[in-house]
């Protein structure tokens with residue numbers, strides 16, 4: 035495992051008490067905390083070289099442009115993209131998915147076509163496709179999950195005919211923790227002539243991700259879930275696809291030339307970055323990627339495997355608990371959804387908060403999935419590089435407290 | 443131990459008053475709070491004098507929403523519709539006697555919203571955050 039004692043020193047927010055108890059932050063799947071390196075990179079930009087990018091011919095602007103573009107190169111390297119031109123900065127994964135839905139989906143999907151998504155998608159990778167389907171008349175079909183909380187690959191094959199234009203799937207479920215066999219999905223989709231969009235909002239922060247070996251056509255991710263700032267995210271797209279796509283938003287920055295009659299688009303990736311971008315956030319994301327690369331994504335994954343293994347073992351001993359997600363740690367990440375018998379998830383989260391423990395409760399932006407599981411809400415604990423085994427002990431103790439409070 | 447889960451709230455949650463449904467309600471309404479998944483239905487039987495003879499609530503959700511519904515049924519039993527109409531969100535919060543953040547206040551006020559819906563026959567609109 036990673037040495038969380040050392041790592042925790044890099045995260046100032048973790049050193050505080052909530053309701054008189056040391057904070058245990060178990061909601062990284064919603065948003066991760068930020069290391070000093072990220073905070074300082076943004077601070078330094080604002081203190082010493084803030085200026086707009088791509089425009090000024092003075093030093094500050096040149097420095098800002100260089101840092102902004104360097105961040106893009108870091109992201110490209112982090113996911114092993116072929117070129118920095120394939121990385122478009124966005125505000126978050128949701129915006130990246132919408133970019134594809136607008137600039138590619140509405141152009142290429144027609145009433146004859148089908149879009150496939152899984153039943154475990156976050157609303158961010160579901161609602162945009164419902165909209166594309168509604169506007170184009172295309173059919174949206176759901177790849178079912180089986181009783182092991184994994185995708186039913188046989189059902190996927192059955193749905194995958196020549197009408198399918200796009201398969202939009204998550205790399206890792208934000209509720210169940212399930213890791214999808216992405217390569218398998220891609221091979222079959224490509225054989226059927228469909229493209230694959232991977233929602234990497236949960237996968238990219240926690241799993242080594244190589245877009246070339248996965249061969250995905252698009253990948254969306256959010257910076258704030260991978261130690262970076264809010265307002266940072268990116269879309270990866272294969273170059274030939276991005277080249278063919280019209281801009282998503284239009285205005286300044288994304289043009290090469292404008293006349294009274296019209297405009298000529300800028301080259302990739304600037305064509306997709308209209309207006310002044312989130313410069314500090316991109317620089318912060320670059321620092322986050324450096325931090326993660328410094329730890330090594332294989333080590334990050336291994337750390338979370340150990341946390342998840344221990345958590346599943348301890349949690350399964352809590353009386354009246356129901357855990358939603360795969361049992362085997364190699365098939366899942368460190369987001370664990372559960373319910374305590376007879377308790378609403380909100381009450382569980384509120385009592386844990388009294389103990390200084392932050393978890394999420396609700397439908398986690400996956401309402402259809404909860405409907406399928408027959409529950410209105412679940413509680414969810416999720417882990418990252420700064421979590422330690424002793425925090426899982428605190429979680430388990432607090433759950434017993436909750437059970438006693440309501441059981442009596 | 444927890445202010446949020448005062449004994450009175452736990453008591454109403456564990457032993458809800460007036461839980462169930464009425465055979466032939468004169469007024470009924472149901473609503474939910476999709477964010478948390480709280481669901482409340484309220485049935486009323488109002489007599490010729492405009493008084494609430496019988497009230498039942500049904501639903502599922504967190505302790506705050508369910509306790510709030512149970513307490514509300516006690517507050518309106520035997521009251522006139524006019525008196526029930528006059529209930530404000532502050533009356534509910536006073537009865538619960540706890541401080542609630544912006545998310546949980548929706549749970550606390552859902553039963554009142556449903557009651558107003560039953561009385562007026564449509565979803566009530568009031569500012570839950572304020």
Ligand SMILES: Cc1ncc(COP(=O)(O)O)c(C=O)c1O
Nearest residue numbers: 126127128156158208235236256
């Ligand atoms: C699987 C998944 N996809 C997409 C998103 C959306 O991320 P964002 O809100 O940062 O756009 C999330 C965030 O909760 C997620 O977990």
